[in-house]
Amino acid sequence: MTMKLSTDPSAATLLPIAKKEGISTVWDRHRAMQPQCGFGQLGVCCRICWKGPCRIDPFGDGPQRGICGADADTIVARNVIRMIAAGAAGHSEHGRHVALALQGVAEGRLPAYQIRDEAKLRAVAAKLGICTEGEDIPAIAAAVAKATLEDFQNQDHDAPCNWVEASLTKKRLERLQALHVVPHNIDAVITQIMGRTLVGCDADPVNLILGGIKGALADFDGMCLATELSDVLFGTPSPVVTAANLGVIKPDAVNIAVHGHNPLLSEVVCEVAGQMDEEARKAGAKDGINIVGICCTGNEVMVRHGIPLAANYLSQELALVTGAVDAMVVDVQCIMPSVSEIGACFHTAVITTMAENKIPGATHVEFREETALENARRIVATAIEAYKRRDPRRVNIPDFKQTAIVGFGVESVVGALATLNAEDPLQPLIENIANGNIRGIALFAGCNSTQVAQDSSFVTMAKKLAANNVLMLATGCGAGAFAKHGLMTQEATLEYAGDSLKAVMTAIGTSAGLNGPLPLVLHMGSCVDNSRAVQVAVAVADKLGVDLDQLPLVASAPEAMSEKAVAIGTWSVALGIPTHLGTMPQVTGSAKVTELLTQTAKDLLGGYFLVELDPNLAADKLLEVIEERRKGLGI
Ligand code: MSK
The missing domain is CATH 3.40.50.2030 (Rossmann fold)
Known part of the structure; x- marks a missing residue:
């Protein structure tokens, strides 16, 4: 059976042209790579030293330990937390780059840049607890950059990173502190992961995974600061009509x-x-x-x-x-x-x-x-x-593009809600969740993977969740998938949303001056902008006086691929969010690590990974989780 490669109509036009021109694409290389290494897929291949590579026999007939003595649990845990470290390094390096640029602007060294959103700068300063009274914009920018760069420099292990501390509910922070997984310094935590996974170091899978969770929270820190400081420098997103594909x-x-x-x-x-x-x-x-x-x-x-x-x-x-x-x-x-x-x-x-x-x-x-x-x-x-x-x-430009209404940062979501209740903007959202018009919220994030027909799982899941009145947010290539497939339009809301969701989206959109409903899926930005969704969730949780693991909130990466997705998924779990993966994570060679991430995590953190490759079943499972959470809240 040939697997469908992509559901993007542009691919159907261009793949035959690529073939005719003798150009090999990602799908050709995927095919040539079959069958892929089963040991790698299970995570039981260890290449950490030159005595190896070693691999554990998953059927129990061959070696059960590597040459150094590491078993499958140790090898899988080491491999997965190294992925988290790489993801955290990518996001936080991006964030450091932006923070240094802000510092350069504050010092008047970078003529190509300016502070485009002074209100956001002041809001960020307030969030970080920086006093701005009587200070001018360059001084505030310098103080914000300094506080941000401390997250890469602080050597006090007991002092949490500034951005993590400012971006979570108090209860969540305490819960994570009790587990000793709150990062104090992004660089140090990433370095510790590399150090503890060397040959002859940490061999305890539980301890390793806890170290990975700390690394994932360092990733979250890097994403929060990258998003917020980019808004300061380049402007905070607001709804804009554009096109995709x-x-x-x-x-x-x-x-x-x-x-x-x-x-x-x-x-x-x-x-x-x-x-x-x-x-x-x-x-x-x-x-x-x-x-x-x-x-x-x-x-x-x-x-x-x-x-x-x-x-x-x-x-x-x-x-x-x-x-x-x-x-x-x-x-x-x-x-x-x-x-x-x-x-x-x-x-x-x-x-x-x-x-x-x-x-x-x-x-x-x-x-x-x-x-x-x-x-x-x-x-x-x-x-x-x-x-x-x-x-x-x-020249062969496919005649496919879809309108997309994008640019739903926290400020614009709150701004749209404020048109319904200026005094208390979150109230309409909370009321509609409480009365069941909105059953819950789903954040779609993550990549495309050749393991899945491109965009298909995103689209299938979104249509089903929409029909069941789930409000959807999206970032990264997931957002790209929805934009390309026309799900970031008002028409999509009218066509796919369940009746009560449609009514709420129409009330908010009309009141916000959009002449109709909000788009079916709200585009929040790039991968680092997953932090925006957390901000909305934290604001709702704080208002209700609950923690994030009580909200009817789920996350999904139906076509996850990158090490950055591993880091994001892990902090999502650490924040208490049930997190769906639609591609098989490379951990199943260890029953212990699989159990830690999919079950034990629920007791420790409230969040957990839920793996389901079938997008229809995945949507059903997320709907069940949402209902379970609603029951917990008594709504
Ligand atoms: S670009 S990390 S493929 S979302 Fe952010 Fe897309 Fe995943 Fe890259």
Whole structure:
């Protein structure tokens, strides 16, 4: 039986073209990789030292211990927490980058940047307990940057990271402190995970997993600070109408795809592109410069500026197969190394920009905040030059794009609710949850994976949850999937939402001036912006005087793939949220670790992992969890 590769209609158009051109895509490589290593899938392969690699026989006939004596439980636990460390490193490095930029702006060193949202800066300062009375904006920015950078420098093990402390309910913080899993310093916690998983170190699976949970909470810290400080520098998202899927690429424009995660570069590229539009027209592009987004850099500029999203993770290569992308500008994370080879099949300049993220065959334009404008001009000029080499006979832009209403940060959600109750904006949401009009809230996050037909699990689950009156939020490539499939529209709400959810969404949307309901799924931003959903949940929990593990709130990563998804899923569990995975986590070679993550976690933390590969059954299970939580609250 051939598995359907993608439910994105653009893929059906472009995959045959890729085949004809002899271009190998992620799905070809997935097929060539079959059968994949069963030991790796179970997590029982250990490559931590050169006596190995060792692998445990899952059937019990062969070796049950590695050469050093580590058993399956130790090996699986070590492997999974190293994944968490890598995920936390990615997000927190992104956050550090933004924090250092804020410090540079405060000190007047970075002319390419400014503080675009002063109100948010003040709100962030207040959240961190920084007194701002009588202080000017640069001084407040400097104090916020300093407090943030302390989360990478603090050496007092008993003092929690500032952002974690400011971002959780009091009860949650105490519960996590009792387990000794609250991070004091992001870098130190990541280093400890690497150190404790060396050959001959921590062998206790429970202790290892607790260390992993601490690492995941360091990841949460990095995400909170990355989101909030990006809002300060680039503006807080508010609802904007845009479009998604490869049809946003324009045949008569210089198309620049911004791809990766960090908005520091893409923001400046967008600004400079506006200034260089005339140059593109002179080069023959009658529609000037068209910026489109891919993955989370795409989500960042989409929710802030309405830049259309061309692709989520699995279709990044297909953007190049259109033959109409003149430059793909990449920063960090989720960039397939294959893009430089595919770009070379066309005229496309694939441009790497970060010193620690290069790809063989790509053009490297080193990006630094100090020289951001100059770097961005060079990147845009490279795209215009590439456009002149474009072969119009090889252009195949699929005629698919969907409208998407995006940009639902916490402020805009609260703002929309405030149009119903200005005194107490959360009250309408709480009332509708309490009376059952909204049964619960689901946060969809995470990637695409070749283990699942692209976007299919997201869409199937969302339609079922919507019909059962669950309010849905989304980030990352999940948000990209919903945008591409038209689920971020008012029409989708009218078509798929259950009656009571539809009535609530219509009341809020109409009152907020949208002339109709809110979109079916609310786009909150990129991967790091999962922290926005937690902020909403914490505000609701605080208002009700309960903890997060009592709310009818669930999370789902139906097509999870990245180590960052492992980190996010783990902090979601640590925060008390039942968290669904729709791809098989590489831990099932250890019954003990599997039990810890799916059952013991429930007693310790209130949250737990729920694995279900069938999206229909997964939606049913999440609905059951929501009802169980409602019962617990007596509603
Ligand atoms: S980009 S981590 S594939 S969501 Fe954030 Fe998408 Fe997953 Fe990358």
